[in-house]
Amino acid sequence: MRLAGPLRIVxxxxxxxxxxxxxxxxxxxxGGGLPRIQQFFTSETRKYxxxxxxxxxxxxxxFRMVSGAANVIGPKICLEDKMLMSSVKDNVGRGLNIALVNGVSGELLEARxxxxxxGASYYFFP
Known part of the structure; x- marks a missing residue:
C-alpha cells in the first residue's frame, strides 16, 4: 500500500x-523537425x-518493363505512359511475353x- 505512491511517481x-x-x-x-513530420502527410506525385x-x-x-512474380503476378510493359501488357489487360501469360511496337510512332502492333x-516454341522455329 505504501509502495503505490513512489511507483506512481516513477x-x-x-x-x-x-x-x-x-x-x-x-x-x-x-535532420529532424517539421520536415520529418510533413513527410507523413505529403504524397509524391508521379512526374514522368x-x-x-x-x-x-x-x-x-x-519504356518500362516490370517482371512478374512466378505465376502470381504477371509482368507489365509500359510505353509512353500506355500500359501495353499487364495482368489487368489479361494479355500476359506464363513464359515469354513479347510486345511488337512501331519504333517511330510507338503504336502497339501485336502482343503475345x-x-x-x-512447348510453345514452335512459333519461333519453321
Whole structure:
C-alpha cells in the first residue's frame, strides 16, 4: 500500500522522459523537425512517363518493363505512359511475353505470350 505512491511517481517520470525523447526526435535536432513530420502527410506525385525516376531525352520513347512474380503476378510493359501488357489487360501469360511496337510512332502492333514450359516454341522455329 505504501509502495503505490513512489511507483506512481516513477511511472510519471518515465512517461515524461519518453515523451521528451519523442518530441526531441520529431521536432528538434539535426535532420529532424517539421520536415520529418510533413513527410507523413505529403504524397509524391508521379512526374514522368511510365513512372520513371527521370525524364527521357527528346525524340526518345519512355519504356518500362516490370517482371512478374512466378505465376502470381504477371509482368507489365509500359510505353509512353500506355500500359501495353499487364495482368489487368489479361494479355500476359506464363513464359515469354513479347510486345511488337512501331519504333517511330510507338503504336502497339501485336502482343503475345509464349508458354515455353508447355512447348510453345514452335512459333519461333519453321
Amino acid at each position: 511511472a510519471l517520470i518515465i512517461t515524461m522522459g519518453l515523451s521528451w525523447i519523442l518530441v526531441t526526435i520529431l521536432l528538434g535536432g539535426p 512517363k511510365c513512372g520513371l525516376p527521370q525524364p527521357c531525352p527528346e525524340e526518345h520513347l519512355a 505470350a509464349f508458354d515455353m514450359w508447355a
